[in-house]
Amino acid sequence: MLQRDKSAQLFEEAKRYFPGGVNSPVRAFKSVEGPPLFIKRGAGSYIHDEDGNSFLDFCCSWGPLILGHAHPKIISFLHETLDKGTSFGTPSVLGNQLGKLITENHRYIDQIRFVSSGTEAVMSAVRLARGVTGKDYIVKFEGCYHGHVDSLMVKAGSGLATFGTSTSAGIPKELAELTIVLPLDDDEALDACLAEHAEKIAAIIIEPVPANNGLLLQRPEFLRNLKKKCVAHGILLIFDEVISGFRVGFEGAAGLYNIQPDIITFGKIIGGGMPVGAFAGSREIMKNIAPEGNVYQAGTLSANPMAMAAGYATLKELLDSKAYPKLEKKTVSFVHQIENHIRKKGFDAGIQQLGSIFWLRFSKETIRAADQIDGSKMEIFKKIHSKLLHDNIYMGPSGYEVGFISTAHTEEDLTLAAEKICRALDEVLGQNV
């Protein structure tokens, strides 16, 4: 049995201080068994909890830790930076270094503005798009997450209503109605929407690699068509690359699919484990941001030295070590091992993968849109999650969360993990199917 007494006790205590005992909802383990684990330490591909258990980590702090936990180069650069002070609220050389590293190695960006979270990046990108175009409507896609931005916590209206309704209390109806929600992977729905509303739409925002509601693999043609339609109608295309940026390649999905978005948002990896986000684009677009332009945006701790140091150490190491082909190769071989087993046993399951992101689905067919996911199958994930925890493997605590592989995950880690995942699938889905 997995010893979880200390985590359970700490979680009870946390409930006194924090709503639901947490500072971000999915951490509460509502969709899986048992109390959340209180992690006290991470090293490489492993995390260690307060009860003394160790787990191979496929969550990687939800994606930022592409170099694994406590990478020596990040930690030593942070120590060096820390000794000089944590924040000055002024420009700094470290900011210049990270700005240079990114803009010189990313073909789709001339200029960037650093903020402190992915949500803030998206919020600012939406304002920028509205400011530049002078239009108010935003189009988003069902199954894409863009942080907890008011305008984007919106789902499709019921029945024939075109305009969205909010998915959270506290968002004015008038604001939600400025957002149109379309299904992914559906060129016709896009055409129908544009035929009616194109002249009011400031921007279309999409996760080009949707990875917050399963990994919804998009056809490159769908994304290219989106770009084409945006150009034709004078609508800005925002790629929300908070997960895919610096994950599926240094140039993210823009580079992978060879598509020039008007604005790209970043978070997660760009901060190397510190709170950082950013939005970026051509000089033509970015000159509209204050103080150069009239779209206001600011931040007390934006581009603080600690954040810039962790981001710089991470991105520099990714480039220097030519990490991406190796990450991809490792991930593909891990995924094949599990897929072969699934096929042999004939399970209604499969693994969707892109770069070093993977997601276990409970259907035979590839899933490209949110409504193709059968929510009732999440009971299966819950059982698998529990079995894997007992086998010292930590997955994100919901069947809608993707897994991440870091440069710290070794071949041995992954071979053993694949065996354990196959065993868990056998136990939960039945060996004699």
Ligand SMILES: *Cc1c(COP(=O)(O)O)cnc(C)c1O
């Ligand atoms: C995580 C995420 C966000 C929000 O970033 P936070 O740093 O959690 O605010 C926005 N968009 C996408 C695609 C994300 O994955």
